[in-house]
Amino acid sequence: MEQNNVYDCIIVGAGLSGLVSARNLHRNGSKILVLEAQDHIGGRMLGKFLPSGQWIDQGGQWVGPTQDRFLNLLDEYNLRRFPSPSNGLKVLVFDGKRYEFDGFFQGFYEGDKPGISKEEWLDATEAWAKFKKLSEELPEGHPLAGKNIEELDSDTFERWIKDNTKTRFGHWYFAYMCRAVGFSGPSEPKEVSLLHALWGEKTSSQSEFPEADLIHGGAGQLPEKIASEFLSKIHLSEPVHTIFHGDGKVKVVSQLSSYEATSVIVAMPPHLAGHILYQPSLPSLREQLTQRIPMGSCAKVLVTYKSPFWREKGLAGIAIGNLEWLELCADSSDPETGVGVIATFVSGDRYRRWQKLSDVERKAAVISDLAIYLGDEALSHTTYDEINWPTNPWTGGGYTSFMPPGVWSSMGEALSCSIGPIHWAGTEMSDRWSGFFDGAIRTGELAAASVMDYLK
Numbered sequence: 001m002e003q004n005n006v007y008d009c010i011i012v013g014a015g016l017s018g019l020v021s022a023r024n025l026h027r028n029g030s031k032i033l034v035l036e037a038q039d040h041i042g043g044r045m046l047g048k049f050l051p052s053g054q055w056i057d058q059g060g061q062w063v064g065p066t067q068d069r070f071l072n073l074l075d076e077y078n079l080r081r082f083p084s085p086s087n088g089l090k091v092l093v094f095d096g097k098r099y100e101f102d103g104f105f106q107g108f109y110e111g112d113k114p115g116i117s118k119e120e121w122l123d124a125t126e127a128w129a130k131f132k133k134l135s136e137e138l139p140e141g142h143p144l145a146g147k148n149i150e151e152l153d154s155d156t157f158e159r160w161i162k163d164n165t166k167t168r169f170g171h172w173y174f175a176y177m178c179r180a181v182g183f184s185g186p187s188e189p190k191e192v193s194l195l196h197a198l199w200g201e202k203t204s205s206q207s208e209f210p211e212a213d214l215i216h217g218g219a220g221q222l223p224e225k226i227a228s229e230f231l232s233k234i235h236l237s238e239p240v241h242t243i244f245h246g247d248g249k250v251k252v253v254s255q256l257s258s259y260e261a262t263s264v265i266v267a268m269p270p271h272l273a274g275h276i277l278y279q280p281s282l283p284s285l286r287e288q289l290t291q292r293i294p295m296g297s298c299a300k301v302l303v304t305y306k307s308p309f310w311r312e313k314g315l316a317g318i319a320i321g322n323l324e325w326l327e328l329c330a331d332s333s334d335p336e337t338g339v340g341v342i343a344t345f346v347s348g349d350r351y352r353r354w355q356k357l358s359d360v361e362r363k364a365a366v367i368s369d370l371a372i373y374l375g376d377e378a379l380s381h382t383t384y385d386e387i388n389w390p391t392n393p394w395t396g397g398g399y400t401s402f403m404p405p406g407v408w409s410s411m412g413e414a415l416s417c418s419i420g421p422i423h424w425a426g427t428e429m430s431d432r433w434s435g436f437f438d439g440a441i442r443t444g445e446l447a448a449a450s451v452m453d454y455l456k
């Protein structure tokens, strides 16, 4: 159908997945329109330059060696990478004791172990080996059906951790991995299905080093580059609230106007796709699924310093532990600027306590924990930027979503299936690197391909 006012495809959401699908369709010669709720593109791929000229990534920032879709895009737009700084001693603070050690452990083990007891270390590492083995037994793709799937999906990850660790350290290590690092979400182990945690490890494993590299100038530069080919097709500040579909066309209604098209790609986290009203209504499995996929509770905080002071003390600037607020911080300094940048996260129950504090208290909480990890020099910061992702209504949390018990096995099949002219994208839909930039790109490519098929 080629009428002047009818588009081949309307893409709702200009995050990375929406932009990639729009770009592929535009290159294919399709007539597209992109409707974005916010006054900027990029969604969770969001960067900013500080007054000093130093860049920070307020959303995602890292890329790893097996994230080939993301690496291809970076190459295509000539964005240069550098190794995420990791030289020097790492810090673990556990139950009030501080250890510096020349190694690393985050789902993989390198170098020396921290100075905790052998019993604690073996407890964590032996349970990890069991967890890893269980994850490798999952079928390929989304974990919907197959051996033990229903059983694994009926437990929380917390139950498994309690059954498989004996020490406080062993328990914390898994909870920390769930809350601050991997398995998507992030989530508290009590909130998430064991199956989902295993699937996260299988499809987006820390052992593939997803935090290996950073990007000079930040990941946040990429959205403008991708969009440069079709800028005039993007409408900002136009939230979509209704999609009419049927009779071989769709009508997409935003807060400002309505548009007709042959197809639509809804490119956003599932719970936001569920906020849109579909007429006629979608199959019940899909409607019910989007009611059951929450986003992680997480804020990202970026703190800058005149220089990476921790290096003068032999520290890597990477620290983990069970402090009151921060369980993880990482040196994110670009060697070409010389500025010290620490990225840190407040997640799960810690986030829920922290967001109740005043502005002054939240900042004091973060900075005082950084001082425990890296030393009192951390108190003398130059800038402090917190990005409270759950308060952004067009994201609802971060880094990504997670599945509570029972969701994958009872209605997960509705996650990525197109429904007539309606196609879905968004990192949450991916069966590889779900929750990461790479997963967002994969779903953008797949949605564009399925629309091209549909338009034939």
Ligand SMILES: Cc1cc2nc3c(=O)[nH]c(=O)nc-3n(C[C@H](O)[C@H](O)[C@H](O)COP(=O)(O)OP(=O)(O)OC[C@H]3O[C@@H](n4cnc5c(N)ncnc54)[C@H](O)[C@@H]3O)c2cc1C
Binding pocket: 012, 013, 014, 015, 016, 017, 018, 035, 036, 037, 038, 041, 042, 043, 044, 045, 058, 059, 060, 061, 062, 063, 238, 239, 240, 241, 267, 268, 269, 272, 276, 299, 300, 389, 394, 395, 397, 398, 399, 400, 425, 426, 427, 428, 435, 436, 437, 438, 440
């Ligand atoms: C703090 C944080 C750290 C992260 N760290 C990393 C990392 O280091 N490496 C990594 O690979 N990934 C990381 N991620 C994940 C990564 O940012 C996401 O996987 C990716 O950006 C998601 O892209 P998307 O297009 O799927 O969704 P989004 O970026 O969420 O895009 C959805 C878009 O839809 C728009 N929208 C929503 N509702 C509507 C509506 N009704 N109408 C119109 N528009 C709408 C939104 O405004 C948004 O622009 C991180 C994420 C966060 C939050």
Ligand SMILES: [Mg+2]
Binding pocket: 274, 275, 276, 277, 278
């Ligand atoms: Mg709805």
